[in-house]
Amino acid sequence: MTSLNPENAQRPEGAAAAPLAIELIGINKHFGPVHANRDIHLAVRRGTVHGIVGENGAGKSTLMSILYGFYTADSGEIRVNGAPQTITDSRHALALGIGMVHQHFMLVDNFTVLENVVLGAEDSALLRPTLNKARDQLKALARDYGLEVDPDAIIENLSVGQQQRVEILKALYRGAETLILDEPTGVLTPAEADHLFRILGKLREEGKTIILITHKLREIMAITDEVSVMRQGAMVQTLKTAETSPEQLAELMVGRRVLLRVEKGPANPGDVLLDVENLIVTDDFKVPRVKNISFQVRAGEIVGIAGVAGNGQSELLESIAGMRDQLGGTIRVNGRPLSLAGDDGAARARLAGLAHVPEDRLRMGLVTNFAAWENAILGYQDKYGDGPGLDIAKARDVAGEYMKKFDVRPANLDLKTSNFSGGNQQKIVLAREMERDPDVLIVGQPTRGVDIGAIEFIHNQIIKMRDAGKAILLVSVELDEIRSLADRILVMFDGHIVGEADPASADETELGLLMTGSHPDRAVTEPGMLPEHETPAQQTMVQMSPKDNSGRETN
């Protein structure tokens, strides 16, 4: 990576205006036959927030891993503050002032904040002096950037947003001048995301440089100064954020025009197909998570359940799908009550005409070690073959049809499912659940981790199901998704339905208040349900972000 590539044509013109914190010149990286980064040029000005957008597999993470020293580029040059550097590992990157906040936090759960911050950066064999020094520095950092975290709190007792702040503190404590954030808001509530952006704003004011990797265009528009778009391993363009639009960025990312809004006609609700009455469900630790919920979903309508992750939506979905016993209440599909006792309730729910696209496809919806065709029949395996034998030919035929109809790429029946991209995995799940012609479809996080191009397709499929007279229950933490798809919105907070809204007229702030249980009219007061906290501010913090483990990677 010593040869300097003379062609710097792709550098943005404004780059010369401010000194460059990071400059990547002609970076190339191959993984075997895959050209993950092709001749990437990137210039990040000091004291700016620089966004990098692109679909999954566009090469964003690879590029940042090269900058952070995880990988070494095949060719090309990295300049930090103008000086060429060969970054060998992450320690070296840190020494150069480059810090990274990973998507999945690298924290020791049962250590305190302070201990996590100094971990790997201890000055001496004795911990005490380091801890004292770090405590003072944390105080200063908290004051300067609004990064308040109790240094003595144990990590596992902190909300996800606070844990992320610890990650940022870790990088700053090590003297990071440039911070790389990889999909930082994927796990945050809207309020936490706002808080993060305020922190990033402060950091920028103090002259830090921030590289923000995300696929959420709204965030790019909100916080960045410049944005670079990557597609299929190449840098497409670097733009000033002020001079671009989400539509333009989406088009650059995908390489074609993308509809960001879903086009759908009015709903024609018919008979009640899904009837949930006084449902009470507990989680694995016997803690009630769904507390006496009743609602109905009619044929030909999409009911969206909005809420901050971890307020009982997962348990609600799993209970309706027959995967989780309910403590009380009745679920009726097509007017008939479902018997969901035992650990094969999902089979009976399917028989009753219910299909379930689970929130977490890797943990639940797919056996990632299976070939694509095997996953295309998961849950319906007993329908293939009359005797004990599995009718493999039929299963493969059906799987082939699914893949064709849902444009799953690559259309390879025998490819192991873990080798498909997230969007294509999700298409396999959706095809399997939708093509069986269910009466009721319950969908959790239909587009989590899915590329923009595929999101459009998935949304259209859901609308199509609705127009075909199916009852659809949609749970998503993406408020935008709920608002654009649902015909009615139910807001869930702390296991209760705390409000209903019309997506056309609902006000985002209003919904946000409902979702955090702080709506003045409908404040939920259930003494003893939330742990006691010292200050009202902390109380609010906890309410806004109940500990949620459902979104964590489990594999």
Next chain:
Amino acid sequence: MTALPRWADVILLPVLNVVLAFLVGGLIVLAVGQNPIEAVGIMLYGAFGYGSGFGYTLYYTTDFIFAGLAVSLAYHAGLFNIGPEGQAYVGGLGVILIGLALNGTHWAIVFPLMIVCGALFGAAWAFIPGYLQAKRGSHVVITTILFNFIAASMMGYIISRILKPAGVNSDESAPLEAITRVPQLRSFIELFRNSPVNLTFFLAIAALIFVYWLIWRTKFGYAVRALGNNPVAANYAGISNQKMIMIVMALAGAFAAMVAVNNVGGVQGRLILNFVNGAGFVGIAVAFMGRGHPVGVGLSALLFGILYQGGQELAFQMPGITREMIVTIQALVILFTGAMGDMLRGPLGRIFTQPDPVAGGK
């Protein structure tokens, strides 16, 4: 971890592991002043060189196939069955009971009944840990290990206090009459002169084929594999994990019990103390070396058959090599193929670098 091409995973890696084990074994042979090349020659001659030896190799292979299948089958459901030793032992009770009840009846009638009866006893013995795992969450590794001990004590009591006929000194049951025993192949095929290999060998081959069909060609096998790979997804798919765990464990026990048909029904013709003699434990190594696939199980069972028979020949022919040294070499094979089976995976993976198609993935 880098994915290896399938053939390297299935063939190259196990072969390299065995070669490595033999190299280290060779060093040990060298250290005691013997010629390792000559030792390998004697071993191979002992295992294949003459009819009797070959017959013994197949007899051991039969045991190891059944024990290996008992472990493999459970493993496909994500269960680590350490208990084929005890399951085979208890299976022996079923075999001898039906044998003694019908003593003197032609084997053509008794043989199938021995299979069924042995299978029922072995299945019942393995069902209990399965039940405890499914309903109570007691880990099947722990319970199957404990059940090996319980089986040993219980069978010791039954054999020495109940089944032992009066006037017999050794701890064993009354013998089966020759016509009732599973016939040995030497009565049809001259080649196997003095060896104990019997009709159960063909049962083992059939079992290999049956397990392949069961795991990869049936709805049941699909459910087993879904459970083994992702229990949450199995639950999502409407598969009763509890029911599957109990059925699979019982089936595994039934396969382990076929070791008893081979020995009690076909070789000794009576139930003797501790007749399983470690075959159940070898099954664990066989299953792992064979990667749970019937073809792999068959081949690795044959390898262990060679090691057992050839090893005895070696101890006999080369006075410098003691029985303990043979056990050491067998242990090396288990060590390299089982415990350290993935040691060469990393280096091999770097040779066959095949990155994920999604290079930008996390």
